[in-house]
Amino acid sequence: MKRAFILSALFHLALLALLILGVPLHLPTRDEIPEESFEIVDLVEIGDENTSLSEALRPKEKEPEPEPVPTPPPPQPQPPKPEPPKPEPVVTPPARPQPPEPAPPQETDDAPDEAPVVQAPPKPVRKPPEPKPQPQKPAQPTPEKPKTESSLDAWMKANQETPDKTQETPREVPSPTRGGRISEKLTATDLAALKYHVEKEWRLPGDGYAYEGMVVEVIVKTTATGEVLSVEALRDPTLGYDPLYQAFVSSAERAVRFASPLPVPPGKESVYENGIRFQFSPRGLSLR
Amino acid sequence: MIHTRRFRDRLPIRMLCVLLALCATAVLLPAGARTALAQDMPTVYIDRHSAEALPIAVPAFAGGADPLAAQTGSDIANVITNDLNGSGDFRVIDRNAYVETLPSMEAKPNFPGWRALSARALVQGEVSAQPDGRLKVAFRLWDTGTGEQIVGRSLMTQQDNWRRVAHIIADEIYKAITGEAGYFDSRIVYVAESGPKNNRVKRLAIMDQDGANNRILTSGDSLVLTPRFSPTSQEITYLSYYNNTPRVYLFNIETGRREMLGDFPGMTFAPRFSPDGNKIVLSMAKDGRTDIWVMDLRSRQSRKLTDTPYIDTSPSYSPDGQRIVFNSDRSGAQQLYIMNADGSNQQRISFGSGRYATPVWSPRGDFIAFTKMKGGRFYIGVMRPDGGDERILSEGYLVEGPSWSPNGRVLTFFRQEAGAGVRVCTIDLTGRVERVVPTPTEASDPAWSPILP
Numbered sequence A: 001m002k003r004a005f006i007l008s009a010l011f012h013l014a015l016l017a018l019l020i021l022g023v024p025l026h027l028p029t030r031d032e033i034p035e036e037s038f039e040i041v042d043l044v045e046i047g048d049e050n051t052s053l054s055e056a057l058r059p060k061e062k063e064p065e066p067e068p069v070p071t072p073p074p075p076q077p078q079p080p081k082p083e084p085p086k087p088e089p090v091v092t093p094p095a096r097p098q099p100p101e102p103a104p105p106q107e108t109d110d111a112p113d114e115a116p117v118v119q120a121p122p123k124p125v126r127k128p129p130e131p132k133p134q135p136q137k138p139a140q141p142t143p144e145k146p147k148t149e150s151s152l153d154a155w156m157k158a159n160q161e162t163p164d165k166t167q168e169t170p171r172e173v174p175s176p177t178r179g180g181r182i183s184e185k186l187t188a189t190d191l192a193a194l195k196y197h198v199e200k201e202w203r204l205p206g207d208g209y210a211y212e213g214m215v216v217e218v219i220v221k222t223t224a225t226g227e228v229l230s231v232e233a234l235r236d237p238t239l240g241y242d243p244l245y246q247a248f249v250s251s252a253e254r255a256v257r258f259a260s261p262l263p264v265p266p267g268k269e270s271v272y273e274n275g276i277r278f279q280f281s282p283r284g285l286s287l288r
Numbered sequence B: 001m002i003h004t005r006r007f008r009d010r011l012p013i014r015m016l017c018v019l020l021a022l023c024a025t026a027v028l029l030p031a032g033a034r035t036a037l038a039q040d041m042p043t044v045y046i047d048r049h050s051a052e053a054l055p056i057a058v059p060a061f062a063g064g065a066d067p068l069a070a071q072t073g074s075d076i077a078n079v080i081t082n083d084l085n086g087s088g089d090f091r092v093i094d095r096n097a098y099v100e101t102l103p104s105m106e107a108k109p110n111f112p113g114w115r116a117l118s119a120r121a122l123v124q125g126e127v128s129a130q131p132d133g134r135l136k137v138a139f140r141l142w143d144t145g146t147g148e149q150i151v152g153r154s155l156m157t158q159q160d161n162w163r164r165v166a167h168i169i170a171d172e173i174y175k176a177i178t179g180e181a182g183y184f185d186s187r188i189v190y191v192a193e194s195g196p197k198n199n200r201v202k203r204l205a206i207m208d209q210d211g212a213n214n215r216i217l218t219s220g221d222s223l224v225l226t227p228r229f230s231p232t233s234q235e236i237t238y239l240s241y242y243n244n245t246p247r248v249y250l251f252n253i254e255t256g257r258r259e260m261l262g263d264f265p266g267m268t269f270a271p272r273f274s275p276d277g278n279k280i281v282l283s284m285a286k287d288g289r290t291d292i293w294v295m296d297l298r299s300r301q302s303r304k305l306t307d308t309p310y311i312d313t314s315p316s317y318s319p320d321g322q323r324i325v326f327n328s329d330r331s332g333a334q335q336l337y338i339m340n341a342d343g344s345n346q347q348r349i350s351f352g353s354g355r356y357a358t359p360v361w362s363p364r365g366d367f368i369a370f371t372k373m374k375g376g377r378f379y380i381g382v383m384r385p386d387g388g389d390e391r392i393l394s395e396g397y398l399v400e401g402p403s404w405s406p407n408g409r410v411l412t413f414f415r416q417e418a419g420a421g422v423r424v425c426t427i428d429l430t431g432r433v434e435r436v437v438p439t440p441t442e443a444s445d446p447a448w449s450p451i452l453p
Helices: A002-026 A048-057 A149-158 A188-199 A205-211 A243-258 A269-274 B002-040 B067-087 B111-116 B159-178
Strands: A216-222 A228-234 A276-287 B043-050 B054-057 B090-092 B121-129 B135-143 B148-157 B187-194 B201-208 B224-229 B235-242 B245-252 B258-260 B267-273 B279-286 B289-296 B302-304 B312-317 B323-328 B335-340 B355-361 B368-374 B377-383 B391-396 B398-404 B410-416 B422-428 B434-436 B442-448
Touching: A188 A243, A188 B043, A205 A243, A205 A276, A205 B159, A216 A243, A216 A269, A228 A243, A243 A276, A243 B043, A243 B159, B054 B159, B067 B090, B067 B121, B067 B135, B067 B159, B067 B422, B090 B159, B121 B159, B135 B159, B148 B159, B187 B224, B187 B422, B201 B224, B224 B267, B235 B267, B245 B279, B267 B312, B279 B312, B289 B312, B323 B355, B335 B355, B355 B398, B368 B398, B377 B398, B377 B410, B391 B398, B391 B410, B391 B422, B398 B442, B410 B442
Parallel strands: A276 B043, B054 B090, B054 B121, B224 B442, B245 B267, B312 B355, B422 B442
Antiparallel strands: A216 A228, A216 A276, B121 B135, B135 B148, B187 B201, B187 B442, B224 B235, B235 B245, B245 B258, B267 B279, B279 B289, B289 B302, B312 B323, B323 B335, B355 B368, B368 B377, B377 B391, B398 B410, B410 B422, B422 B434
């Protein structure tokens, strides 16, 4: 009994020590990790071409070669047809009904029996980083347009010595994936496709002027096919539950939900399952 | 048996050890691995948004077996639809495409069906007659993406007040989605015009912001021009003629009482209230020069703010009452200027080509609306108070006299095309939705009221 206890305790201590000390030893050191960067794999004009990119990156298309499909133009804004109100042929109507008792609305108890919109408790939020330059116009010229994934990998490998720090991407883990020897790191093209896919679903009232300067990060986890499973907003603690900020956060959450399914490049499903961070910060720009 | 007992004896110790290991893992991992995991997430920067309005579904409010309640429910949904569509921020989906009718407030909506219709939000409502003759109007606003209720409310009203209840509900929806106050429960005062051009009758009139409940306020014995609402009371200031001399008047909508403002030596015009409603700033012309004056409505004392040999006119206060925007021809052509409320620190803010007139400071303080004249055309536009970010929202043969909605997101102005009558219009700040407000006669010089009390 006592011996068994000692053995058990030793075993657990060993396990604990392994957890504390062992795991980090297996992590690659800073020197071993290539600089965080994204590789320019394709020069993409964010606009017309992104639709085709997102289409090409859909997992249902097993063909890994990103075909430059002719793209439909981005959706044109369709202003709602003004519906003329019914003309009231009243020239000298009776005095306007005095806003009587109902005007200050009397709440009754049977209307809102459901809780209003979920207001998550404030979370410990990091101050979101300053928006970084977007990968729309890569500073470095692309040596040549990669034709296949194998040449893409080779090109990426060759270019790891000249990192571009304009975009934050996950560290590359050189592990084989379901789709073969494809890096699970999202490329600039992948990120641009995701960006456009979500931006066209982001509806911001009044051209976004009221929300300028606001920032919210939304962590989105999806299935392997890009179906959005969870949406978690990391609020700016300085704005808290200001109604305008609340509306801004809701608009961002709504955008990613209605962007479901997200375009998932083949072989990179696990990146999506682990979570993607979307940082929303309006600059008064809209997709026209 | 013995084995079982030994196992049971060991169980607490085992559990203790496992707990220890878990605790250590939980304490040690967050600092390292968890942060690393969060940092390793790819980040997508979203800084552009769709220019499309938010699709929303507003089915007819349920009325049960009561035909009057059912009709009122349908009418309320129509008014809400009209309000939301006019804001430019919403696009109410055609009712013919709806996936279901919602027979009562208790019916659970089919959210996947509404999502398939691209509806981001859904309004569910019900109208029921009460034993005392009043109506109970209840509504819920749903987020179709999450299936959660965003806002829900129930209102009691007289039967003939249903239209106002509809505006109040539209304001609630607007606020819940945009985070800003609505403007639908408000009115517009304007000049109702009738008769031939050489004998025009111009009377003061008032209507709901959507054109309903139109009412004439003055007899038409004398011309009425440039009415402006008080931001704090049911009073209007406007220009009328007294012995063929234009003078500024104060008119109380509720009592019908009219009063001429001040005893100025020259003609006075272009009046506008201060944000606190206690002062009126106006122009006075005498001996070929026009200056800006301010009058305290409590003491009736007036003071000159500008003193130049030029034409300084169309003053409008900033919402904090600290500054005034006006136009002046001191640079050779009409341009916009701002100054402190005491007349000091006058600075030009418009530098574009063409002439600028009738500046109006937004109640939010973020924009100044103006009329612009260039190349024989008129334009309605906005710019930042420092003169930047100028944008034209509308143009025409004659478009003039912008006035802000109480939330500073929509403008009303009047439009006249060559050979056609003059009409009051509204346009949202994005310039997407311009619409004519229906009036029984020709209409000009609109001014928006504050939200009704």
